Amino acid sequence: MAKITDIKSQSLQEVNQTQTVAELEEFRLKYFGKKGLVTSMLKGMGSLSPEERQVQGPAINALKTELLEAVESKKNELELSELNEKLKTEKIDITLPGRPEEPGKIHPISQTIDELVTLFGDMGFALAEGPNIEDDYHNFTALNIAEDHPARQEQDTFYMKEKKDGAPLVLRTHTSPVQIRTMMDKNPPHRIVSIGRVFRADYDITHTPMFHQIEGLLIDKNINMGHLKGCLIEFLETFFGVKDLPVRFRPSYFPFTEPSAEVDIGCSREDGDFKIGKGADWMEILGCGMVHPNVLRNCNLDPEEYQGFAFGMGVERIAMLKYGIPDLRTFYESDLRWLRHYGFRSLDIPCALNKTSGDA
Ligand code: DAH
Secondary structure: OHHHHHHHHHHHHHHHHOOOHHHHHHHHHHHHOOOOHHHHHHHHHHHOOHHHHHHHHHHHHHHHHHHHHHHHHHHHHHHHHHHHHHHHHOOOOOOOOOOOOOOOOEOHHHHHHHHHHHHHHHOOOEEOOOOOEEEHHHHOHHHOOOOOOHHHOOOOOOEEOOOOOOOOEEEOOOOOHHHHHHHHHOOOOEEEEEEEEEEOOOOEOOEOOEEEEEEEEEEEOOOOHHHHHHHHHHHHHHHHOOOOOOEEEEEEEEOOEEEEEEEEEEEEEEOOEEEEOOOOEEEEEEEEEEEOHHHHHHOOOOOOOOEEEEEEEEHHHHHHHHHOOOOHHHHHOOOHHHHHHHOEOOOOOOOOOOOOOOOO
């Protein structure tokens, strides 16, 4: 017993004399390590006689508890003083600039849509919307697209489960059905643009199964091809930020317009460098025409009384041309490095008309 009391007073003294956390750990190992003093006393209890064990057992356990408590409180004390010492000597340089978090960028498609809405808004066009899942009637029939037109063939169109009444449903293949919805919904005059997703079963460097189109429709009395040309030339010059941009209207065919035209803009492709503006080449940019009398009739309008023009173009295509983005598929790969490079700061005014390259 005397031995235990001695050990206790000596060890408590030792704990108090330790000066660092490392020294305290040395102490702990001396008493509580594998071959530590207290550890072997605990182990030795097994070989004591029951009488001895009755006396020594509680004393050894009490020693263990008291010592461990002393170690714990000394540890707290030492850690605190070591921390205080550190705080006194170590200086944090608060004059160093922080690392700014990079703000997000606006996707070139969103930016281009904002520009289109602003630009056509300035010309008096309101925004119209239609569903992505269309019925066959709005997507094809009402637009004067005959049963045997190739656009109806399955390789282009995503067909959905049909409606309850048996009417076929499709993922709209173009934004033109919004023309029909607009004319059926309200009385003329109409002056709308509609921007949204369209779907075609196609995938390569210039095609993705989902892309965006902008559709325009203007219906009023005494509307002629001159109005169509004036409106589109004005749009193209403003959108691409090129004054006197060469624009060419080429006769074409669409089932829903008559006459129909495809529009090209002048460009140059010298030494692999593509430039919009004057040059020897042409680049096709959109489809347009005077709304076909059959389409007007399908929407209960009298072609003798009302006429109008319509146009449609791919948003990705004009974004690629304006901002120099070479591969269509990259728009939808969600690669942050791509977005940081081609994206726009949110403070850029929506209609950054004079820009000709992406704002990195
Ligand atoms: N809907 C046509 C397409 O997807 C584009 C188009 C051409 C729309 C002529 C029009 C138009 O409104 O008049 O290819």
